[in-house]
Amino acid sequence: MxxxxxxxxxxxxxxxxxxxxxxxxxxxxxxxxxxxxxxxxxxxRSGTADDVLALWKRRGRRAFDSEAEGSRTDA
Incomplete structure (x- = not known):
């Protein structure tokens, strides 16, 4: 990089x-x-790493989506 x-x-x-x-x-x-x-x-890194990462990804995507919708309604 x-x-x-x-x-x-x-x-x-x-x-x-x-x-x-x-x-x-x-x-x-x-x-x-x-x-x-x-x-x-x-x-x-625990035994449930895949589940934890999937949960974090869902939460992050929801937050980004919610933020994007908020900026569209503010315009």
């Missing part, structure tokens, strides 16, 4: 962490945010 693409990708991922509310919830404490993300990874 080229440097510019990698930078854009990392910025987008940081935006998702912020959009999910984790930054505000953790009081912008990076150690807390990192610990929360490590907890999620640990949960996803």
């Amino acid at each position: 080229a440097r510019r693409e990698r930078t854009r990708h990392l910025i987008e991922l940081g935006g998702l962490v912020h959009k999910a509310g984790l930054v505000d919830l953790a009081g912008d404490d990076r150690a807390t945010i990192y610990g929360a993300l490590l907890e999620l990874v640990g949960k996803a």
Whole structure:
């Protein structure tokens, strides 16, 4: 991955962490945010990883869809 693409990708991922509310919830404490993300990874690596990842994907898609619908009705 080229440097510019990698930078854009990392910025987008940081935006998702912020959009999910984790930054505000953790009081912008990076150690807390990192610990929360490590907890999620640990949960996803458990015996039910496929189920956990599928659940997260459904929730994320619903949130994106809901947000997209909200922006269409605001216009």
